[in-house]
Amino acid sequence: MSAKEGLCDDLTLASLMHVPFDGWTADSLIRGADDIGLTCDDVNVLFPNGPRGVVNHWFDLADRFMLEDLMAVDLGSLRIRDRIATIVRVRLTRWTPHREAVRRAIALSILPGFAENSVRSGYATIDAIWRAAGDTATDFNFYTKRGLLAAVYSSTLLVWLDDRSEGCADTWAFLDRRIANVMKVPKIQARLEEAFSRLPNPLSALRRVRQAVLR
Numbered sequence: 001m002s003a004k005e006g007l008c009d010d011l012t013l014a015s016l017m018h019v020p021f022d023g024w025t026a027d028s029l030i031r032g033a034d035d036i037g038l039t040c041d042d043v044n045v046l047f048p049n050g051p052r053g054v055v056n057h058w059f060d061l062a063d064r065f066m067l068e069d070l071m072a073v074d075l076g077s078l079r080i081r082d083r084i085a086t087i088v089r090v091r092l093t094r095w096t097p098h099r100e101a102v103r104r105a106i107a108l109s110i111l112p113g114f115a116e117n118s119v120r121s122g123y124a125t126i127d128a129i130w131r132a133a134g135d136t137a138t139d140f141n142f143y144t145k146r147g148l149l150a151a152v153y154s155s156t157l158l159v160w161l162d163d164r165s166e167g168c169a170d171t172w173a174f175l176d177r178r179i180a181n182v183m184k185v186p187k188i189q190a191r192l193e194e195a196f197s198r199l200p201n202p203l204s205a206l207r208r209v210r211q212a213v214l215r
Contacts, residue, residue, distance in 0.1 A: 008046050010036055012058050019101040024051040024108055052114055055105050059121035063128045066091040070132055081179050083133040088153060088175055091129070092160050096168065103161050126150050152178045 001009075015032030022028040026043075029051065033043045047053035069090050075083045095102055109118035126146050135145060155178060160171040 004046065007038070007042070008054075008057050009061055011038060011043070011046055012054050012061055015054060016058075016098050016101050019098075019104055023104055024055050024101075026050055029054060051108070052117070055108060055114070056117045056121060058105065059118075059125065062091065062095065063125055065094055066128065067132060069094060075133065080133060081183055084129065084149065084152075085172070085175055085179055087129050087132050088156060089172060092157070092168070092171070099161055102157075106157075106161075122150065122154075126153060129153070148182045152182055 011029065011032055013032075014035045015028045017035070018028035018031045022031065029043050029047065030040055033039065038046075047057070066087070070087060073086060073090065075086065078086060108114050123146070126149050129149060130145055135142075137145060152175070156171060156175045159174045160168060163171045165171070
């Protein structure tokens with residue numbers, strides 16, 4: 001990690017404390033900078049795009065923290081569905097004290113100027129979760145898995161934002177149900193493929209008709 005990236009991390013984390021009051025604004029960045037002994041000029045150098053830059057950096061930082069936190073977890077002993085659930089829990093638990101900052105970042109992510117980078121960051125997060133779970137797919141399943149997980153993660157995130165149950169128990173129960181539903185999709189697909197495999201090949205049928213006509 002470069003010195004600049006380290007300072008960006010520090011400023012982002014310092015700014016989080018002010019986001020609930022000032023939002024993802026220049027004010028929260030300046031107050032965060034003051035907390036760690038940086039100046040307004042430092043803020044402009046580290047994040048020339050202002051709040052947009054720091055929000056995007058936070059998304060990347062969250063991915064890196066997630067991977068660091070998972071170093072203490074024995075994912076290899078878990079089923080794939082439990083790996084995914086554990087990774088999502090680890091990721092969200094770290095930011096529980098900053099749910100208001102997450103909420104405000106999501107609100108910003110749909111605005112012009114933010115949307116493109118937010119989509120890119122969202123994909124990076126989903127990809128990081130699958131890779132942390134041990135996925136090595138390179139075929140069409142690569143995109144299918146990520147699409148399904150994106151739906152699971154985004155819906156779980158919304159539940160988590162407003163969850164006031166002890167230890168976010170309601171969120172984790174919701175997450176388990178959503179993953180259970182998604183795990184049924186490959187089974188349904190396999191049954192459909194098996195059923196279609198029993199149907200006559202339409203090309204073979206046409207070929208037989210053509211041969212009969214030409215005789």
